[in-house]
Amino acid sequence: MSERNEYIDKAKARIDQWNAEIDKMKAKADESEADAKIEYQKQLDKARQQRDEAEAKLKEMREASDDAWQEMKAGFDSAWDSISSAFDNARNRFK
Template sequence: MNERELYQKKAQAKLDEWKAELDKLKAQASSASADRQLELNRHIDDLDAKIEQSERKLEELSNSSEESWESIKQGFESAWTTLKGSFKDAADKFK
């Protein structure tokens, strides 16, 4: 496996991990009070959107040519950083 394939595999594994974590957050939100649910659902919707964006970027990355891979990788890493920060913020809200 080359560096590109390893990178994609690692990124997909982390996205899968975050999707599972998001499912846990959804379950946690469903047992909260109505007001708290509204607040938590906003964070969940934000995370859902950012996961989808990261998945699209990962798809772009996997379909990219060798020549464009590095520039697309930078776009993916930017989306990745945003998603990572959002998960940290959401986790703090769910405590």
């Protein structure tokens, strides 16, 4: 398997983990009281937005030419760190 495919597979696996986390957050939000539910919903929306951004970046990487791959990877790494941090912050508010 090429470095590119391995990298994309790892990113996809992380997004799949986020999807599972989002499902857990949604269940917790559904069980909460009205005031807390509003705050949970905001955090859930943020987590979904971060996941969507990561999926969009991943799609760009899949579609990039081999020549553009290394440049895309560098940009994706930077964006991934930011998106991952924001997702973790949203998830931590559910604890």
